Amino acid sequence: MSNNIQNKSRRNFIRNGFTGLAGAILVPSVIKKDRKSFNLQKKDRKFIYRTLGKTGIKLPVVSMGTYNATNVTNSALDAGIVHIDTSADYSKGNDERMFGEVFKKRPRDSFVIGTSIGMWQYRKADQIKNTITAKTLRDYIEGSLRRLDLDYIDIYYLGGIQHKEIVEHKPYLEILKEYKKAGKLRFLGVTTHANEPEIIRSATDGGIFDVVLTAYNFRKNNREEIKKAVKYAAGKGMGIAAMKTQAGVYWDKKEKKKMINMKAALKWALQDENIHTAIPSFKNSDQLYEALSVMENLTLTPQEKADLKLNQGSSSTGLFCSQCEECIPQCPANLDIPTLMRSYMYAYGYESPAKARETLDYVGLSNVPCFNCASCSVICSSGFDVKKKVTDIVRLKDVPKEFLVGYWT
Numbered sequence: 001m002s003n004n005i006q007n008k009s010r011r012n013f014i015r016n017g018f019t020g021l022a023g024a025i026l027v028p029s030v031i032k033k034d035r036k037s038f039n040l041q042k043k044d045r046k047f048i049y050r051t052l053g054k055t056g057i058k059l060p061v062v063s064m065g066t067y068n069a070t071n072v073t074n075s076a077l078d079a080g081i082v083h084i085d086t087s088a089d090y091s092k093g094n095d096e097r098m099f100g101e102v103f104k105k106r107p108r109d110s111f112v113i114g115t116s117i118g119m120w121q122y123r124k125a126d127q128i129k130n131t132i133t134a135k136t137l138r139d140y141i142e143g144s145l146r147r148l149d150l151d152y153i154d155i156y157y158l159g160g161i162q163h164k165e166i167v168e169h170k171p172y173l174e175i176l177k178e179y180k181k182a183g184k185l186r187f188l189g190v191t192t193h194a195n196e197p198e199i200i201r202s203a204t205d206g207g208i209f210d211v212v213l214t215a216y217n218f219r220k221n222n223r224e225e226i227k228k229a230v231k232y233a234a235g236k237g238m239g240i241a242a243m244k245t246q247a248g249v250y251w252d253k254k255e256k257k258k259m260i261n262m263k264a265a266l267k268w269a270l271q272d273e274n275i276h277t278a279i280p281s282f283k284n285s286d287q288l289y290e291a292l293s294v295m296e297n298l299t300l301t302p303q304e305k306a307d308l309k310l311n312q313g314s315s316s317t318g319l320f321c322s323q324c325e326e327c328i329p330q331c332p333a334n335l336d337i338p339t340l341m342r343s344y345m346y347a348y349g350y351e352s353p354a355k356a357r358e359t360l361d362y363v364g365l366s367n368v369p370c371f372n373c374a375s376c377s378v379i380c381s382s383g384f385d386v387k388k389k390v391t392d393i394v395r396l397k398d399v400p401k402e403f404l405v406g407y408w409t
């Protein structure tokens with residue numbers, strides 16, 4: 001599409017009533033110029049390292065989670081980040097391809113790559129077992145090895161697990177063990193961002209997995225239960241990594257004025273010594289620099305503690321959905337509200353419209369029942385106005401894909 005046509009289409013698009021979304025889609029931070037130039041070289045820096053449980057891998061406390069890998073990846077690796085986490089499902093495998101290119105120029109022992117097969121799209125365990133067969137898992141593993149262009153993957157995860165049955169599903173475990181024995185997967189893990197305590201414990205007790213990557217932040221309703229499960233797992237030698245530490249990035253979406261103090265949020269998660277590393281995503285040098293400073297000093301200042309509003313509990317609404325699923329049985333249409341809320345957070349918090357759209361596509365909305373619902377019967381535990389957020393984010397389905405930065409067709 002030529003620039004002229006594209007600009008005209010964008011004007012029409014905004015005129016057609018997508019103004020709020022347009023802010024999230026058309027001015028993503030990934031295309032903002034870095035405001036400052038920092039010395040990101042690792043010499044003279046004293047990073048805090050922790051050992052990723054029984055894997056024995058020593059990592060700086062901050063690693064890198066990704067979506068649409070950008071040129072900040074090389075800077076991050078040069079600056080001392082060692083571990084990168086991605087997924088076969090990000091950008092339809094293109095994130096892995098991009099990392100494959102980055103890794104080609106680096107010694108194999110200088111980085112640790114984790115990737116996954118995403119299962120979070122399916123709410124029910126039976127749905128997962130029926131859709132992702134043993135052959136599908138095998139194809140996924142082979143696909144990741146091919147796209148990353150590596151002989152082995154350091155940590156391979158079953159991604160987005162919320163059902164114990166999946167952690168214990170024999171056909172998956174047999175294949176994972178087979179690939180580990182062949183040296184193609186060094187370590188095995190699960191990732192979880194719903195029902196985390198049960199998943200962490202069952203992955204630990206099963207004896208097959210080496211690492212758990214769990215959602216963990218100061219705003220999660222079940223953070224105390226996660227903390228206990230993490231302690232249990234770490235005590236038994238599991239490596240523990242934390243994700244979603246940014247808790248939605250903004251306190252609210254209104255004009256994006258109330259941004260969560262990201263350094264403080266990251267430090268909060270890492271105060272727990274059983275969290276061996278965290279995988280925030282950063283898209284520019286400013287965010288990378290913040291992460292590097294956390295790697296050197298985890299102490300929360302009085303101001304940072306105040307910024308996190310820890311005494312106010314989780315009553316204040318924001319962009320972070322804790323994925324508690326309490327809303328689903330309350331909705332007569334049985335709408336997958338948690339996934340819609342994640343899509344909303346990716347669009348407005350993480351400013352990743354492509355990831356928001358991919359997430360939305362998994363919900364498979366042929367129509368949106370909220371438009372016909374006289375009033376919403378859902379009372380969300382985080383205080384969200386669910387109907388408002390759903391009717392807002394579903395408009396993303398009507399946005400032409402060429403407007404979505406990083407979207408791969």
Ligand code: SF4
Nearest residue numbers: 321322324325327380
């Ligand atoms: S929308 Fe609210 S009730 Fe539903 S999963 Fe998220 S936090 Fe829980």
Ligand code: SF4
Nearest residue numbers: 331370373376377387
């Ligand atoms: S408005 Fe509320 S109750 Fe009605 S379909 Fe939407 S989420 Fe469900």
